[in-house]
Amino acid sequence: MNIYDVSAKAGxxxxxxxxxxNGNPNVSDKTRNRVLEVMDELGYTPNVFARGxxxxxxxxxxxxxxxxxxxxxxxAIYYLERELRANGYDSILCCTxxxxxxxxxxxxxxxxxxxDAMILAGSKFVEIxxxxxxxxxxxxxxxxxxxxxxxxxxxxxxxSTVCDDHDAMYQVAHRLLQSGRRQILYLYxxxxxxxxxxxxxxxxxxxxxxxxxxxxxIHRCAKDLGExxxxxxxxADSGLTFDAVMTSDDSLAVxxxxxxHCRKKSIPEELSIVGYNNSxxxxxxxxxxxxxxxxxxxxxxxxxxxxxxxxxxxxxxxxSVIKADFVQKQTTDL
Amino acid sequence: MNIYDVSAKAGxxxxxxxxxxNGNPNVSDKTRNRVLEVMDELGYTPNVFARGxxxxxxxxxxxxxxxxxxxxxxxAIYYLERELRANGYDSILCCTxxxxxxxxxxxxxxxxxxxDAMILAGSKFVEIxxxxxxxxxxxxxxxxxxxxxxxxxxxxxxxSTVCDDHDAMYQVAHRLLQSGRRQILYLYxxxxxxxxxxxxxxxxxxxxxxxxxxxxxIHRCAKDLGExxxxxxxxADSGLTFDAVMTSDDSLAVxxxxxxHCRKKSIPEELSIVGYNNSxxxxxxxxxxxxxxxxxxxxxxxxxxxxxxxxxxxxxxxxSVIKADFVQKQTTDL
DNA sequence: TTGTAAGCGTTATCAC
DNA sequence: GTGATAACGCTTACAA
Numbered sequence: 001m002n003i004y005d006v007s008a009k010a011g012x013x014x015x016x017x018x019x020x021x022n023g024n025p026n027v028s029d030k031t032r033n034r035v036l037e038v039m040d041e042l043g044y045t046p047n048v049f050a051r052g053x054x055x056x057x058x059x060x061x062x063x064x065x066x067x068x069x070x071x072x073x074x075x076a077i078y079y080l081e082r083e084l085r086a087n088g089y090d091s092i093l094c095c096t097x098x099x100x101x102x103x104x105x106x107x108x109x110x111x112x113x114x115x116d117a118m119i120l121a122g123s124k125f126v127e128i129x130x131x132x133x134x135x136x137x138x139x140x141x142x143x144x145x146x147x148x149x150x151x152x153x154x155x156x157x158x159x160s161t162v163c164d165d166h167d168a169m170y171q172v173a174h175r176l177l178q179s180g181r182r183q184i185l186y187l188y189x190x191x192x193x194x195x196x197x198x199x200x201x202x203x204x205x206x207x208x209x210x211x212x213x214x215x216x217x218i219h220r221c222a223k224d225l226g227e228x229x230x231x232x233x234x235x236a237d238s239g240l241t242f243d244a245v246m247t248s249d250d251s252l253a254v255x256x257x258x259x260x261h262c263r264k265k266s267i268p269e270e271l272s273i274v275g276y277n278n279s280x281x282x283x284x285x286x287x288x289x290x291x292x293x294x295x296x297x298x299x300x301x302x303x304x305x306x307x308x309x310x311x312x313x314x315x316x317x318x319x320s321v322i323k324a325d326f327v328q329k330q331t332t333d334l
Numbered sequence: 335m336n337i338y339d340v341s342a343k344a345g346x347x348x349x350x351x352x353x354x355x356n357g358n359p360n361v362s363d364k365t366r367n368r369v370l371e372v373m374d375e376l377g378y379t380p381n382v383f384a385r386g387x388x389x390x391x392x393x394x395x396x397x398x399x400x401x402x403x404x405x406x407x408x409x410a411i412y413y414l415e416r417e418l419r420a421n422g423y424d425s426i427l428c429c430t431x432x433x434x435x436x437x438x439x440x441x442x443x444x445x446x447x448x449x450d451a452m453i454l455a456g457s458k459f460v461e462i463x464x465x466x467x468x469x470x471x472x473x474x475x476x477x478x479x480x481x482x483x484x485x486x487x488x489x490x491x492x493x494s495t496v497c498d499d500h501d502a503m504y505q506v507a508h509r510l511l512q513s514g515r516r517q518i519l520y521l522y523x524x525x526x527x528x529x530x531x532x533x534x535x536x537x538x539x540x541x542x543x544x545x546x547x548x549x550x551x552i553h554r555c556a557k558d559l560g561e562x563x564x565x566x567x568x569x570a571d572s573g574l575t576f577d578a579v580m581t582s583d584d585s586l587a588v589x590x591x592x593x594x595h596c597r598k599k600s601i602p603e604e605l606s607i608v609g610y611n612n613s614x615x616x617x618x619x620x621x622x623x624x625x626x627x628x629x630x631x632x633x634x635x636x637x638x639x640x641x642x643x644x645x646x647x648x649x650x651x652x653x654s655v656i657k658a659d660f661v662q663k664q665t666t667d668l
Numbered sequence: 669t670t671g672t673a674a675g676c677g678t679t680a681t682c683a684c
Numbered sequence: 685g686t687g688a689t690a691a692c693g694c695t696t697a698c699a700a
Contacts, residue, residue, distance in 0.1 A: 002677055013687040018679060026685060045446045049392070050677030052383035053692045060426075067412065071614075074408035078401065081429050090447065092394075093427045095415050112379045113424065225617065254618045261620050280405075283559065284588045284618040286595045336693055347671045352695060362669060384693030387676045 001044055010038040021046060052114070060090040061307070062110030064103070065121040068095045070223075071250075071279040072296060076121045076149055079300030087308050089116070098124055104136050117145040117307055123194035126151045145310045147303050150294075151193050152319060159310065161303045161320045163294045165194050168324035169201030170208075172246060172274050172292065175326075175334040177209045181244040181272060187231070187256070188248035189223040198248050198276070216240060221252060228255025229262070236263065243271060250275035250282045253289045257331065273331040287330030294324050335378055344372040355380060386448070394424040395641070396444030398437070399455040402429045404557075405584075405613040406630060410455045410483055413634030421642050423450070432458055438470050451479040451641055457528035460485045479644045481637050484628075485527050486653060493644065494653045495637045497628045499528050502658035503535030504542075506580060506608050506626065509660075509668040511543045515578040515606060521565070521590070522582035523557040532582050532610070550574060555586060562589025563596070570597065577605060584609035584616045587623045591665065607665040621664030628658050 003021075007014045012031060019027050020035040027035075038044075052058040063080055065073045077093065084091050092113060094106045103125065110118060118140065125148065127133040134153055137146060141157030148160040176184055186202050188195055203213045217240075221231050232245070232255070245256040253275030257267070265271045267287055275282045275291035282289040299322065306316045328334060337355075341348040346365060353361050354369040361369075372378075386392040397414055399407045411427065418425050426447060428440045437459065444452060452474065459482065461467040468487055471480060475491030482494040510518055520536050522529055537547045551574075555565050566579070566589070579590040587609030591601070599605045601621055609616045609625035616623040633656065640650045662668060 004677080014678085015680085015687055015689090016685085019686090022679080028685060031685080047387070047390075047677050048447055049383050049386035049390070050692090051679075053381070053387050053677080053694085054679045056381075056383070056692080058383065068402070068415070069405070069409045069412040071403070071405065071408070074405070075403045077411075077427070078403040078429055081402070081427055085428070090426050092424050093411070093415055094419070095412055113382055251614075258620055280585075280615065281618050284615050285620065286592055338693080348694080349671060349673095349696080350669085353670090356695080360669060365669080381693050384676090385695075387678085387693080388695045390676080 001042060002047065003044075005042060006035065006038050006044050009042065010035045056114060057116050058090075058114060059088055060092055060113070060115050061117040061119055062094060062113070062115040063091045063119045063121060064094045064096055064106060064110070064125065066096055066098050066103075066124040068093065070122075071281065072277045072294075073122050075296045076300055079297050080119060080121065080149070080304060083301055083304035087304060091119075100127070100133055107136060107140065111140060111144075115144070116311070117147060119147045119149060119303060119307070120151060121149045123151045123192035124190070126153050126193045128191050128193060128196060145307060147307050149299055149303050154318060159303075159306050159316055159318060159320075161299050161306065161322075162194070163299060163324050164321050165197040165294075165324070166201040166204070168276075168292045168294070168326070169198045169246065170205045171201075172326060173202045173205030174208070176244050176246070176272060176274070176332070177205065177211070179272075179334055182211075183217065183242040184244040184246055185232075185235075185240075185242040186218045186246050187221050187228060187252045188218075189221060189252065190248075195248055202246060217242065221255075223249055223251055225251050225255035225258065228252040229258040232256055232259035233262065245271065245273045247274065248276050250277050250279045250289065250291055253291065253331075254281055254285055257285050257287075257289060268331050268333050272333070278325075278327050282327075282329065290329045290332040290334075291327055292324050293327050295322055298322055335376060336381065337378075340369065340372050340376060340378050343376065344369045390448060391450050392424075392448060393422060394426055394447070394449050395451045395453055396428060396447065396449040397425045397453045397455060398428045398430055398440060398444065398459065400430055400432050400437075400458040402427065404456075405615065406611045406628075407456050409630045410634055413631050414453060414455065414483070414638060417635055417638035421638060425453075434461070434467060441470060441474065445474060445478075449478070450645070451481065453481045453483060453637060453641070454485060455483045457485045457526035458524070460487050460527045462525050462527060462530060479641060481641050483633055483637050488652060492652065493637075493640050493650055495633050495640065496528070496653065496655055497633060497658050498655050499531040499628075499658070500535040500538070502610075502626045502628070502660070503532045503580065504539045505535075506660060507536045507539030508542070510578050510580070510606060510608070510666070511539065511545065513606075513668055516545075517551065517576040518578040518580055519566075519569070519574075519576040520552045520580050521555050521562060521586045522553075523555060523586065524582075525554075529582055536580060551576065555589075557583055557585055559585050559589035559592065562586040563592040566590055566593035567596065579605065579607045581608065582610050584611050584613045584623065584625055587625065587665075588615055588619055591619050591621075591623060602665050602667050606667070612659075612661050616661075616663065624663045624666040624668075625661055626658050627661050629656055632656055 096103045138155040152160040247253040275289045278291040278293035282291040472489040486494040581587040609623045612625040612627035616625040
């Protein structure tokens with residue numbers, strides 16, 4: 001079942017069939033209809049390989065993410081896939097984990113599949129500590145568009161769409177301070193671009209309020225609610241006091257809440273807790289956790305829209321920023 | 335950069351280069367090494383389209399799921415993708431939603447991409463109420479392997495890997511009854527194959543204990559913790575009493591727990607709660623929710639292993655069943 | 669062991 | 685408006 005079968009049965013040349021297939025206007029309505037009819041009768045489907053061979057594109061973009069089972073990234077994948085498909089593009093998904101070697105290897109693999117663009121979802125793809133480790137991305141961007149969702153890298157062919165994490169955290173800290181909190185513990189999971197921005201927002205808010213940045217209030221912790229809880233228990237046992245906890249991820253906030261329950265702290269009076277990403281997790285607990293909505297749907301939509309503009313030869317800024325929303329629930333009274 | 339460039343530079347024919355590429359043993363070591371060397375020098379990557387055109391396969395399988403942001407399916411996708419890749423296959427992801435028309439349309443779309451197999455993840459793909467609506471799957475299975483993860487359809491070319499949901503729910507109900515519970519409320523989300531099995535397990539356990547199946551204790555509810563909570567509140571207000579809640583999904587169990595908090599019921603004494611899937615949600619709450627681990631990782635691994643066997647021409651059972659585990663946490667004392 | 673050449677199903681460039 | 689025909693880059697008989 002190929003273009004020859006259709007052309008034979010319709011009594012036209014393959015060129016004409018191809019024209020019909022591609023919406024070329026230089027076909028008479030009569031011919032077009034006959035061809036379409038035959039295609040329908042024969043249940044003809046064009047062969048994507050043959051098409052790809054000629055055009056060297058398969059209307060497919062590669063999506064990389066470190067872990068599709070993370071709620072935030074799972075949503076990102078969902079929206080990205082939906083938007084790409086709405087624009088006629090398939091997506092090949094690749095979950096890389098967080099090892100640089102694997103990220104590199106999967107990146108190469110997707111390139112070898114001749115994807116039309118790459119989307120790197122999540123802030124885990126830009127190395128902060130060793131800039132040269134990002135070179136493989138920058139080099140690839142010379143050949144095809146690379147879209148960063150919630151990550152930033154300044155190079156030709158790389159387009160970032162990020163949430164203003166700095167501002168989000170600045171606002172949260174600002175409002176906590178305004179409401180009288182004085183010892184805000186800060187828990188974060190990673191040294192990513194996004195992670196550093198969040199932390200800086202927290203620090204800048206303290207400074208703006210004339211408060212010192214106290215290192216003993218800033219702690220890194222695995223993205224695991226059990227570990228977050230244990231960390232807080234041991235910090236409290238060591239004599240550290242705090243009246244609020246800001247976290248870079250909802251899972252840490254859940255851990256903080258478990259700590260509060262464990263130590264019978266009243267919430268939000270004795271301890272305010274703020275999560276990040278406003279995921280399902282923040283709705284599961286009792287009380288529900290106030291959290292920052294990072295607009296992953298908007299982020300994803302803008303990413304795909306930008307990509308389509310790039311494909312169309314349009315001008316796209318190297319960085320698009322959207323604002324986050326603070327969603328007040330029951331662990332704060334701001 | 336193609337096979338001709340390599341052949342020219344290595345001083346051999348393209349056939350020989352192709353042989354080296356495909357590990358054909360009929361090449362002298364000397365030639366093979368020279369060719370490999372040249373490939374490396376030139377940074378040659380074979381063109382997948384040209385290859386696919388000849389072989390009519392692209393070592394790619396289509397994965398469909400109704401919603402990749404559901405924690406259970408997100409994990410399934412993660413594991414499936416990982417296993418497929420380990421076996422040299424790419425995956426094209428398609429999130430279909432739950433409308434039949436869309437499922438059908440996306441299915442067609444993936445077929446037109448000439449995927450080598452289809453994996454349908456989750457029980458939402460087999461229509462229970464109208465069997466003929468599954469025909470499009472059965473017909474497709476004549477042309478390529480169709481793998482069902484946690485769904486069952488008996489037809490040639492369709493291979494199911496399922497968790498024994500009936501047994502899991504039977505055991506849970508059995509143990510609740512043994513521990514003295516007498517009014518077990520049952521909440522479920524959907525009429526899927528898996529959903530019906532779970533419900534039947536619950537009913538059979540009641541029967542085995544000589545208890546009546548009371549329809550007023552069985553309720554369908556949207557997969558939403560807020561709705562589950564509201565439903566229980568209104569049921570309780572209407573005078574219904576119950577000392578345990580079994581749910582077909584963790585999110586409903588979270589809703590049940592919120593209901594319990596709301597009504598100040600002690601857990602598990604006054605009310606036992608059991609979730610399903612043992613997802614992150616069941617660990618977020620306080621108390622943590624006892625839940626059924628449905629082994630999605632094993633399910634995914636077996637699915638891909640079976641698929642590889644099918645590709646290799648081996649015999650694979652139409653249905654593989656694995657047992658679930660009950661994970662006791664703090665909402666039961668069984 | 670190696671080379672030649674046909675074929676895979678499209679799209680694109682010519683003529684007409 | 686339509687038809688030949690040459691790419692596109694690979695695999696694989698078949699020949700040598």
